[in-house]
Amino acid sequence: MKGIRSRLTVYITIVLLTIVLLLEGVFIGAIHTYYLGTATDTLTSRATTSATFFNKYLEGYSIQERARYILENLSPEESSKVEVLDPTGRVIINSFGFSSSEPVMTPDVKSALSGGKGTYQRFNPTEGERILAVSVALKESGGTIGILRFSVSAEPLYDVILRIALNAGLVGLLVIAFGFGLSLIIAKRIVGPIQQLTGIAKEMATGNFSIRADKQHNDEIGTLAVTLNYMSEELAKSEKMKYDFISSVTHELRTPLTSIKGWGETLLVGDLADTGETLQGLKVITGETDRLIGLVEDLLDFSKFQAGEMKLELLPYELRGMLNELLVQFKYRGQAQQIDLIAQLDDSPLPVSGDFNRLKQVFVNLLDNALKFTPVQGVIRITSSVQDQWVIIEIADTGEGIGPEDLALLGTKFFKGRSRQSGSGLGLAICKEIIEQHHGHMRVTSVLGQGTTVRVELPLLY
Structure with a gap:
């Protein structure tokens, strides 16, 4: 029972078997009650009718006289064993003409002596069969002078009940066998699509993201197939972005390293007395080293965020001071690139709960991107x-x-996009992650050829 198919088959069979057994039990119980109840009612009716007749028309007769009269007037078609008993339970006479000194004190006789009528159903060891008996009191002046007892063998009834039970059992077995076969078909129809999805998932695990699952039905399995296809598409996109990222980072690392190595070799074999050339080489090496440091820091930050190890120290902070500081920091660079840096800061305070270094990292990255992608004579507005x-x-x-x-x-x-500018493609992703950890939002709107606006929203600290 390791597979869903086998478990489903067993469960359906167990449920079906339980239902069939319950129905069989109820049916056989109903048949038993019906046949024995009908026989008991018939016997009771005959015994009651006979006793009422004899009580009415034999009033004044002794129990012995009544017994002889009853025996002499039995119908030839009477199939029941008829007995007349005295109040002590001794058989005065029966339908076979015999008497007995041994008392018969079965529950029906006791009930008839105390309440006027009683019935009895039980296996009789003496006769070796099941019997059904009904006893009715014979009355004289309001008192009980004897018992009129009718009894029959219940074996024919039990034979009929047994045949019906065997037929019902056979039908039940056929139903169970049919249900078992049907459960195999149902389990196959349910498990088949799951097995297909399992095979597709294994293919995806090996890196085959082009494979697709067929949606066979509009149910949970169909939804799972659609979800699996969506996951495959997203994984394929993620893989492509990852490979593009590796290619981009490799290029970004190779370019400054090539410059550093080239100038290093130039300085080694060159004339260090040439101050201009030496300073130019050192300037290039310093700039390319800064680029490398920026790439490495982006990668380190990204790995920390992915691992959930980036912890922020949130403290009350006035954001205006940081913005003014950054304006001064980027003003010279803007002038060097002939870009106007315009600040329109609201007069009201800008209190937030934040990590100073991480928020500064966000705005530095955003301003750096703005300067990087804005041409000469452009404008950056904060x-x-x-x-x-x-x-x-x-x-x-x-x-x-x-x-x-x-x-x-x-x-x-x-994701780095189609821009030819240098960068790791992780800057905005890291900025977005930092802002979200501050319970804020970062949104980017842009029109191709006209410019880009980045909107940062942070909760106001009261």
Whole structure:
């Protein structure tokens, strides 16, 4: 019973067997009650009618006289054994003409002596068969002077009940066999699609994300097939992004390393007395080293977020001070690139609960991206406001913008888009993760060829 199919078959068979046994038991019980009840009612009716007749028309006769009269007037077609008993239970005479000094004190006789009538159904060891007996009191002046007892063998009834029970059992076995076969078919129809999905999942585990599951029915298994196909598509996209990311990072690492190695060799074999060339080489090496440090930090931050090891230290902080500091920091770079950096900060305070270093990392990354993608004579506008319970910071540029296809995936891990600018493709994903850990939101809107706006929302600290 390791498989669902075998378990399902066994469970259905057990349920069917239980139902059949219960129905068989109820049916056989009903048949038993019906046949024995009908026979008892018939015998009781005959005994009661006879006793009433004899009590009425033989009044004044002794019990012995009544016994002889009853025996002499028995119908030739009477199949029951008829006995007349005195109050002590001794048989005065029976339908075979015999008497007995041994008292008959069966429950029907006792009931007739005390209540006027009684019935009895039990196996009689003496006669070796089951009997059915009815006893009715013979009365004289309101007192009981004897018992009129009718008894028959119940064996024919039990033979009929046994035949019906055997036939019912045979029908029950046929029903169980049919149900077992039907359970095999049902289990196969249920388990078949599951086995197909299992095979497809195994294929996906080996890296085959092109395989697809067939949706056979609009049920839970059909929904599972659709979900499995969706998961396969997402995994394929993730794999592609990962490979693109590896290729991009490899290129990003190779470029500064090539520059560093080239200038290092130049300085080694060159004339160190040439101050201009030496300074230029050191400047290139320093810049490319900063690029490498930035890439490595992005990778480290990403790995920490993935592992859930990035812990933030949230403290009350006034965001305006950080923004002013960053404006001063990026103003010179903007002037060097001939880009106007305009700040429109709201006069109201901007209190938030945040991790200073991580929030600074977010805004540094956003400003760096804005400067990176904004051409000469472009404008970068930083605005702040307080709306309802949120502090809102927007960084809008007039750069190259982002197409709708790339905008939908922006902020996804490993996604770098179609831009030729250097970078790991992890910056926005990390920024989004940091803002979400501050219980905030980060949204990007853009129009290709017109510019991009990044909106950061952080909960207002009261």
